[in-house]
Amino acid sequence: MPQVRIVARNFMDMVAALPAAKLDKLYDSSFICEAVLRSLPPLAKKYVLQMLFLDSPLTAKSMEEWVLPDGLSKHKVAIDRLLQLRVFMEVNDRKKEPSYKMNQKFQSNMQKYLTTGGTVPREPMPLNAAVRLPSVGELETYAMEQWECFLLQLINSSQVDKSTSFSSSMMRAFQRGLLNSSRDNEAPRLTENGFQFLLMETNAQLWYIIREYISSAEERGMDPTDLISFLLELSFHTLGEAYSVNTLTEVQRLAIKDLADLGLVKYLQGRKEGLFMPTKLATNLSVSLSDASSRKEGFVVVETNFRMYAYSTSRLHCEILRLFSRIEYQLPNLIVGAITKESLYNAFENGITAEQIVSFLQQNAHPRVAEKMPSVPENVTDQIRLWEADRNRVEMTPSHLYEDFPSKDLFEACCDFARDYGCLLWQDMKKMRLIVKGGLHQQMRDFLRGQR
């Protein structure tokens, strides 16, 4: 199974890959410390809490005693992560034993948080009767619309009604790796990674786009560190409150317009100044940093007769389902389709694996079927996997067939020779025939000449 390169955790890897000085500067802000803490694996979180009020370093050996023997691999993963993110620093004492202590700034910020509690990054605007603020529900629909519009434009520019204000070079940067133009006059087709991207959950997709956005930030004159800290701060704002644009720095103001296009914030014009309101996509950013599963409501019901009913109105969902199923009707609130052999073969040709399809169906199962075990009928999942295995039935290896051996001894000597090199594929004792991998042909000929 190919390694999925597009993983949400890569955002934290990007943070960890920052140079040490910049990373330490990031830890000045207590929100970033909180966000980083929340993104750690659970064991690492416990270690941070335990070391929070300790001033002197603790040896690695004594830390290993905290876990049971079968937890050692998780322990190593946790410690590595903490060292990568420079939350733990390695200290070598005179006995040359490695010991760890916490990053000073991180420690003091977290101690302050625990004793005096968290604060909000900026104060919301007082309620103003002149400007009508959208409700939380309206914000959510706005966010989903913007995000879907962006995704549709990403995969197929011709299908959208209104396009976002991203420049075409930005869109090309996002599309890199997801789309490729196979031929010049044809529309670009989705690559294998593109399909994987579409089938991922929203938070993972969001982090991928943001990662690309930040990587290209330097070319546009924005400091990536500032962007990272602004994005992490954004997730600590309260949903449904409006904040004044005047409290943002220049860099952040440029970023706000782009984020509004993605659906992370809604930009409004207040009486005197611009306002922005973070949506659920933004406030969920810090939750989705770790590998937690998404909590969106599912919409797909799969029946045992391979029919599929998706209670959704979004065109994006329709496009995604069209990737691997045959859409039959589209009603105002329902998409009816069937999973057929042809549609699945189509999907497999495009590089989607059966596992991705099955996990997409399971993760997006409608709440009525989600409680059942299994949420997708077993005959459907088994059949999808079987159809995928159909394509792998025949495996081809270039090889050579040797026959008409003069004597049995020569035949057996050849068999042993081929077997020693691990290239013997098939032999028939009675008719004295043997099949050897193609790469050995030259040596086989020399061997046979030497035998005569």
Added chain:
Amino acid sequence: MASAPSKLYQDDVSLVVALLDTNPFFWAAASLPFSEFLHHVIPFINSLLLLNQLNRVVLIATGTSSCGYIFDSGDGNASGNSNAVCSGIIKKLEDFVGKDSKIGKGSNGDGTRPAISSLLSGSLSLALCYIQRIFRSGTRHPQPRILCLQGSPDGPEQYVAVMNSIFSAQRLMIPIDSCIVGAQHSAFLQQASYITGGVYLKPQQLDGLFQFLAAAFATDLHSRNFLRLPKPAGVDFRASCFCHKKTIDMGYVCSVCLSIFCKYHKKCSTCGSEFNQVAPDSTIPDQKH
């Protein structure tokens, strides 16, 4: 401890219901003053809320004659300024202790018999009802656990109620963690942590209470499978009799409902079945014919 297969849990998210012992008779004589105790508990609660955005903490106070909800982080107004939240908690605790002592005085006349034990059974029941409500509220729940911060000694009259709560918790697979801040071990909580698979700890130094809490009680249920955590050693499994509530080693057991008595009774007080056996000090007649 494996999670129940029929309910969908989120991985790292926990719901911690903390039962604080507010028995004024205990705290008056304790080595650690109550305000210091709160100075350790409140940062611990902050740290639980810090670990995951979706974690929830509920505080229940265990008084001498009543129990009450003090704090629920799932409320909308709990976020925001933490100083306000903290002072809110302290004020609610003060109100609760005042009400509790009034109830105590009322039922005991003028308080001639001071209650030395706190109402652990009441707060365990409140916690279990809250958790059951969470289970019924939707498809995805956090993983619940109960943390008892107990100092007062056990009251043997609560034996039956506490054991019933422990068995309910066991059936719902909710671990009961105990942290003893008093002077002696608590047999009830040892049994609770043993039966439900929770952590039992009696810290040696109470001024480092936060460190003990963070080290032993802060992890979520899934990671506990990989950590070495203190378990109760040498659990005292002695029961109390149902008639006088005394702790006994040997006694009489009803064969129908398994209630325990210290003296011979003609009729079981729990299920009403009559015992036709002859009294124990007469000789058993010969069964041959």
